[in-house]
Each structure stands twice: as structure tokens, then as C-alpha cells.
Amino acid sequence: MVNMEIFSDPTIARHSLEAVIKLAERFKEKEGRIPIFMEVCGSHTMAFAKTGIKARLKDHIGLIAGPGCPVCVTDQKSIDAMIQLSEEPNRILCTFGDMMRVPGSKFTLMKAKTEGKDIRVVYSPLESVIIAQENPDKEVIFLGIGFETTIPILALAVREAERKELKNFTIWMTTKLVEPVLRVLLDSGEVKLDGFILPGHVSIVLGKQSYNFLAEEYEISGVITGFEPVQLLSSMYKLLELLLEKKVDIINDYTYVVKNEGNLVAQNFLKQYLEPYDEEWRGMSTIPNSGLVLKAKYAQFDAKKKFKVVIEEPRKTKCRCGEIIRGLITPEQCILFDKACSPTNPIGPCMVSTEGTCAAHYQYMREE
Amino acid sequence: MVQRISLAHGEGGELTHQLIQHVFLKSFGDSEQVQLDSAIVQCPTQTIAVSTDSYVVKPIFFPGGNIGKLAITGTVNDLAVCGAIPHVITAAFIIEEGFEIPKLKKVVESMAAEAKNAGVTIIAGDTKVVEKGSVDGLFINTTGIGWIQEKHRLKPEAIQEGDSVIISGTIGDHGIAILSARQEHGLLTDVESDCATLNHLIQELVEEIEGIRIMRDPTRGGLATTLVELCEDFHFIVELDEVSIPIRNDVQGACDILGFDPLYLANEGKVVLIIDPTNQHKALEIMRKNVFGQNASIIGHITSSNVDTGKLLLKTPMGTTRRLHRLTGMLLPRIC
Numbered sequence: 070m071v072n073m074e075i076f077s078d079p080t081i082a083r084h085s086l087e088a089v090i091k092l093a094e095r096f097k098e099k100e101g102r103i104p105i106f107m108e109v110c111g112s113h114t115m116a117f118a119k120t121g122i123k124a125r126l127k128d129h130i131g132l133i134a135g136p137g138c139p140v141c142v143t144d145q146k147s148i149d150a151m152i153q154l155s156e157e158p159n160r161i162l163c164t165f166g167d168m169m170r171v172p173g174s175k176f177t178l179m180k181a182k183t184e185g186k187d188i189r190v191v192y193s194p195l196e197s198v199i200i201a202q203e204n205p206d207k208e209v210i211f212l213g214i215g216f217e218t219t220i221p222i223l224a225l226a227v228r229e230a231e232r233k234e235l236k237n238f239t240i241w242m243t244t245k246l247v248e249p250v251l252r253v254l255l256d257s258g259e260v261k262l263d264g265f266i267l268p269g270h271v272s273i274v275l276g277k278q279s280y281n282f283l284a285e286e287y288e289i290s291g292v293i294t295g296f297e298p299v300q301l302l303s304s305m306y307k308l309l310e311l312l313l314e315k316k317v318d319i320i321n322d323y324t325y326v327v328k329n330e331g332n333l334v335a336q337n338f339l340k341q342y343l344e345p346y347d348e349e350w351r352g353m354s355t356i357p358n359s360g361l362v363l364k365a366k367y368a369q370f371d372a373k374k375k376f377k378v379v380i381e382e383p384r385k386t387k388c389r390c391g392e393i394i395r396g397l398i399t400p401e402q403c404i405l406f407d408k409a410c411s412p413t414n415p416i417g418p419c420m421v422s423t424e425g426t427c428a429a430h431y432q433y434m435r436e437e
Numbered sequence: 438m439v440q441r442i443s444l445a446h447g448e449g450g451e452l453t454h455q456l457i458q459h460v461f462l463k464s465f466g467d468s469e470q471v472q473l474d475s476a477i478v479q480c481p482t483q484t485i486a487v488s489t490d491s492y493v494v495k496p497i498f499f500p501g502g503n504i505g506k507l508a509i510t511g512t513v514n515d516l517a518v519c520g521a522i523p524h525v526i527t528a529a530f531i532i533e534e535g536f537e538i539p540k541l542k543k544v545v546e547s548m549a550a551e552a553k554n555a556g557v558t559i560i561a562g563d564t565k566v567v568e569k570g571s572v573d574g575l576f577i578n579t580t581g582i583g584w585i586q587e588k589h590r591l592k593p594e595a596i597q598e599g600d601s602v603i604i605s606g607t608i609g610d611h612g613i614a615i616l617s618a619r620q621e622h623g624l625l626t627d628v629e630s631d632c633a634t635l636n637h638l639i640q641e642l643v644e645e646i647e648g649i650r651i652m653r654d655p656t657r658g659g660l661a662t663t664l665v666e667l668c669e670d671f672h673f674i675v676e677l678d679e680v681s682i683p684i685r686n687d688v689q690g691a692c693d694i695l696g697f698d699p700l701y702l703a704n705e706g707k708v709v710l711i712i713d714p715t716n717q718h719k720a721l722e723i724m725r726k727n728v729f730g731q732n733a734s735i736i737g738h739i740t741s742s743n744v745d746t747g748k749l750l751l752k753t754p755m756g757t758t759r760r761l762h763r764l765t766g767m768l769l770p771r772i773c
Binding site: 077079082083086112115118119120121122124125298411412413423431432433434435 | 680696698753754755756757758759760762765
């Protein structure tokens with residue numbers, strides 16, 4: 070039985086913070102610079118901002134938010150496609166709430182909804198299967214975004230639709246995988262990193278071993294951790310220890326939920342229904358085999374195969390979410406941040422999402 | 438066969454008369470006022486406080502209350518936190534065709550009961566019925582009038598460094614109760630809305646205690662948004678102490694699951710006040726004796742006054758500090 074309370078215990082957190090600062094100072098003395106870590110997961114980005122850890126450590130550790138918010142990395146064309154799909158009569162579009170305000174090239178799903186399109190917010194893809202069952206005369210299309218945490222549930226929804234023999238349920242698959250995007254980041258050499266703070270939830274599905282490539286091929290360490298202050302600080306402490314000892318390793322600091330091999334049931338489920346696909350990422354164009362789509366035998370549930378949409382190349386805006394997702398700039402370096410772009414009028418997805426880097430900075434780290 | 442509201446109930450004829458007689462007057466009581474097109478009110482003070490609010494909460498019935506109770510508590514509390522004694526209230530109903538009359542009766546009975554609790558009289562009303570789909574069941578507007586007590590006038594201009602911030606109880610209860618009732622998040626909690634009239638508690642405070650600078654009821658936008666507005670409007674800086682802010686475990690748990698921050702969730706039965714620190718313990722004592730103030734806590738202090746830009750800061754349990762802003766861009770359902 071894990072005592073969860075220690076992970077948010079203020080006294081332990083304060084001591085952990087001091088210990089991290091001490092180690093970071095040792096690194097700085099040795100290397101003449103501060104260490105740079107990337108937190109891959111959007112929930113970690115929010116947690117670092119909300120707890121004040123990021124602001125407190127800014128002179129000791131550089132924290133770069135990575136491409137781990139599923140909303141932020143969803144390409145504009147997927148939004149445009151969904152809006153286009155909604156224009157036909159007798160269609161119900163279902164989506165996670167965060168996607169409602171993500172700007173497409175012209176407008177958002179929210180605006181389409183206010184214009185009378187039947188667009189519904191659901192909290193699970195399984196809800197959209199029920200909606201399809203209850204509306205047999207309408208096509209129900211689910212906007213399937215997400216990383217490895219969410220993808221098994223999308224596959225589960227397809228299995229449910231198959232069991233219920235539904236002919237009116239499809240998913241517009243625009244899923245993302247962690248490994249390919251981390252490889253692209255590291256191969257590009259755009260950001261210099263000293264270590265990764267690895268996602269908690271995705272790792273439940275993937276397992277610790279899925280990150281071995283970081284240590285083996287790129288000689289960079291990573292620590293899988295949870296979302297409480299002590300867990301966040303512990304991951305930094307362990308990364309600093311490895312750096313100071315000149316060691317490279319992948320550490321599972323979230324052992325009570327993450328196993329070495331991950332969730333095999335979920336993994337097999339993914340293999341049964343899905344196959345790799347060249348996925349388009351916002352701000353990063355297409356990355357080979359970086360997403361999963363339904364296999365050909367499930368084509369009847371694949372909205373991309375069932376419906377024709379003509380998507381134009383979106384016009385360029387001054388939004389720099391693409392660079393923010395890649396960790397190249399901070400939100401404050403974007404000319405739109407806290408001016409034209411805010412959570413009430415978001416121009417880029419990083420400001421929309423509850424896990425977005427811009428939203429985290431706006432809500433928890435804005436000084437003006 | 439359940440009786441339902443029809444468009445004819447809003448036509449001003451026989452059915453309207455029956456609705457007024459059998460539903461509204463039955464609960465609110467008959468008075469000479471209804472014979473006139475306006476209520477005539479004797480005003481014992483030079484200065485009155487007037488507050489109006491519309492209630493569109495979804496669902497209409499939720500754990501701890503319903504739209505009717507909320508329509509009284511919300512307006513009564515708005516008057517009370519201004520230092521007024523709520524006295525009379527009006528109630529206007531916009532009802533969707535097909536709305537069940539027994540449900541309407543329940544709502545109206547709750548309003549009557551809550552008005553009685555608060556000691557306010559419902560003196561005027563209006564009923565409109567609109568076609569199915571034009572409103573979501575039932576919307577209510579209430580307007581309240583209260584007497585300002587000169588000797589207990591609040592003095593926000595006296596806010597100074599060292600003043601204390603007190604909240605009357607746990608935060609976020611109403612927001613989570615509504616979210617649970619909507620069953621949209623698969624959220625199952627026993628949290629009840631805190632909606633309650635606070636005028637008696639507040640009256641006791643203003644009568645017993647000197648040095649209350651200002652009060653607010655932190656409804657939509659929650660405690661954080663309310664305090665940010667105060668900081669900006671009156672040019673001071675507040676530092677809240679996160680560990681001192683009372684939050685129910687189940688509310689915190691629900692927030693953790695849903696990614697909400699309890700500081701931004703609605704409350705419907707809480708008052709936050711800024712007070713001279715020499716009187717803070719007496720204020721706490723009075724509040725904690727009252728059922729609606731038993732979890733009252735000192736949650737922060739004014740660290741600077743008369744600054745150009747007011748700010749709300751939060752000291753985390755780790756000792757780090759971050760700035761809090763108004764609620765931004767959360768997709769929240771209709772909560773009041």
C-alpha cells in the first residue's frame with residue numbers, strides 16, 4: 070500500500086526543493102551552466118507551474134515543456150476536417166471538451182456548434198458509441214485525439230461499435246505516439262537537453278522499457294514520475310544525481326503504477342485494432358509512423374476512409390505554438406502571448422488546452 | 438398524468454390566474470400588494486441597496502438545493518455582503534412550455550422557505566411561459582432591496598497592510614455539487630451545494646465587530662476571482678496561505694480527477710471578508726458558532742495597500758509563491 074500523502078507533504082516538499090537546488094548548484098559549479106530538462110507530459114507542465122516549482126527553480130534548472138499535450142499537437146487540418154464534416158445534415162460530431170476552442174484555419178468547433186451544428190462534448194469515446202446507438206439515422210463521428218494513454222480507449226470504442234453492429238459510428242483518428250516525436254526532437258538537435266521527465270500516464274501503457282532507446286541510442290537519461298510536488302522534485306533530483314555521476318539511465322520513479330513491460334492488455338489491444346501511420350503534428354509537419362490508425366479490416370469505423378473532405382493548407386498566423394511544442398521558445402517569447410492570445414481568445418492550441426504550456430504560463434506564471 | 442405548464446398559463450387569463458393562486462400565492466402568501474401593478478414599500482433609511490440576478494442553473498434540482506432556493510440565497514447574500522439588511526425581494530419566472538407543475542411547486546416552496554429563513558418578503562412577481570426549447574425548463578430572476586445601516590457601513594478605504602482575509606467555510610462545494618448532479622464527468626460524490634442565506638451571520642458580525650473593511654460572496658469564478666477583483670479595485674496585495682484555505686477532501690479529490698482548481702469553483706453560501714487583525718479572532722469565534730461558518734478560517738493577509746496594481750498571491754505549502762489571476766477560459770456548465 071503506497072502512502073500517497075507523502076507525495077504532497079509540504080515539509081518533505083520543502084526539503085526536496087532545497088536538496089534539488091543544492092544538487093543543481095553543484096552541477097552549475099561543475100559545468101558552468103544550469104541543467105536543462107524537458108517534461109514531456111502536459112499535466113507535468115501544469116503541475117510544475119501550479120506548484121510554483123518552475124518559477125522557484127528558474128535560476129537553477131531550465132525546464133522546457135515538450136510536445137506531450139494531445140490538444141496542442143493536433144493539426145489544424147483535423148479541426149477543419151471536423152468542421153467540414155459537421156456541415157452535412159444528419160451528423161453528430163463528438164469530441165473531448167478541450168478541442169472545442171482549438172482554432173482551425175477559419176474558426177473553432179465551438180463556433181460551428183453555435184451556428185447550429187450538432188457537436189457534442191463527451192468525456193469518453195464510449196459515450197459517442199451510445200449516442201450512435203441512440204441515433205441510428207445519423208452518422209456519429211468522434212474526433213480521436215490522444216497519446217498512448219487515450220488510444221486504447223479509442224480502440225475499445227471501435228470494439229463496442231463492432232459488438233453492437235453499428236453502421237453509423239466512426240472515429241477521425243489523429244493519434245500521436247511519444248517515441249517518434251522524441252526521436253525527431255533529439256535528431257533535430259534544436260534543443261540541448263540534459264534529461265527527460267517522462268510522462269506518468271503514458272508510461273502505464275508503454276512501460277519503462279519503452280524509453281530504453283533514450284539511454285541506449287541518445288545517451289540521455291529519463292525519469293518516469295507522478296504529478297505531486299515531491300514526485301516532481303524527486304525526478305529532478307534523480308536526473309541531477311545521474312548527471313553528476315556521469316551516468317545514463319532510465320529510472321521508474323512511479324513504480325506503484327508503472328511496470329517495466331507496461332500494460333500488455335492495452336498494448337495487445339492496440340496491435341489488434343491499429344497500425345502505424347504517418348501523422349501530421351501541429352508545428353512539426355508529418356512524422357513517419359508517429360500515429361496509429363485503424364487497420365483495413367476496421368475501415369468501416371474509420372471516418373477518414375468513410376467520408377470525403379477537402380482540406381486546404383491553413384494560412385499562416387503569427388502563432389508560435391509549433392516552436393513552443395518543440396521547446397524552442399517559451400510562451401513569453403511569442404508576440405501574441407497575453408496580447409492577442411489568451412485563454413478567452415486563444416489563437417494557438419497551447420493556450421486552449423488545460424495541459425498547454427501557454428495556458429500554464431498564463432494561469433500560473435504570468436506576472437502582469 | 439403529471440400536470441404541465443402550457444403556453445396558456447402565460448396568456449394572462451384564467452390559467453395564469455390559477456397558476457398564481459395555486460402555485461405562487463400558496464407558497465409566497467397573499468398580500469394587498471398583489472392587487473396593484475407595483476409593490477409599495479415603506480423605506481426606513483435614506484440609502485437602500487438593490488441587487489438583481491438571474492438564475493439558470495442546470496440541473497434545476499441538485500444536492501443541497503434547487504434553482505428556487507438559489508434564487509433567494511444569491512440575491513439575499515449580494516445585499517448582505519454590502520452591509521445591507523435584505524428586506525424585500527421580487528421574483529420573475531420564465532418557464533418552458535411542458536414544465537411539470539409539481540416541480541414548479543417544489544421550486545416555489547423552496548423559495549418561500551428560504552425567504553422565511555432570511556426574513557425577507559417576496560412582494561412582487563411575474564410569470565412568462567415560452568415555447569418548448571426557448572428556455573431550458575425554468576429561469577428565475579430575483580431583485581432584492583435592503584436597507585443600508587449607516588452605523589455599520591463598510592470601509593474599504595481603510596484597508597491597510599496587515600489586515601486579515603477570512604473565509605466563512607470550505608470552498609468549491611457548490612461547483613462540485615453541480616458537476617456531480619450533471620453526471621457528465623462520471624463523477625460520483627456526496628458533496629452538497631453550500632447554498633444558504635448568510636444575512637443573519639453577516640448581521641451578527643457587523644453588529645458585534647468593528648473593523649470589517651469589505652465583504653464579498655465568492656460565487657462564479659470562485660474565491661480567487663473574487664479576491665483578484667478586490668485587489669485590483671482597491672489597490673492592495675493579498676497573500677493567501679494555501680494550507681489555510683478550507684477545502685473538503687471530496688471536493689479536492691474531484692478537482693484532482695477533473696483538473697479543476699477549487700480556488701475557481703463557485704460557492705453559494707460563503708462570505709470572504711477583509712478585517713482589522715485585532716478583531717479577527719472575535720470574528721472567527723462568531724462565525725464558527727454559526728452553522729454556516731463552522732469551518733471559518735483566516736486564509737491570508739494584506740501585504741501592501743495603496744499600490745498601483747493590486748495583486749493576489751498564493752503561498753504554496755512548499756513556500757513558493759505564485760500569482761493568481763481571474764478565472765480564464767474554463768468550460769464550466771451553468772452553475773447558478
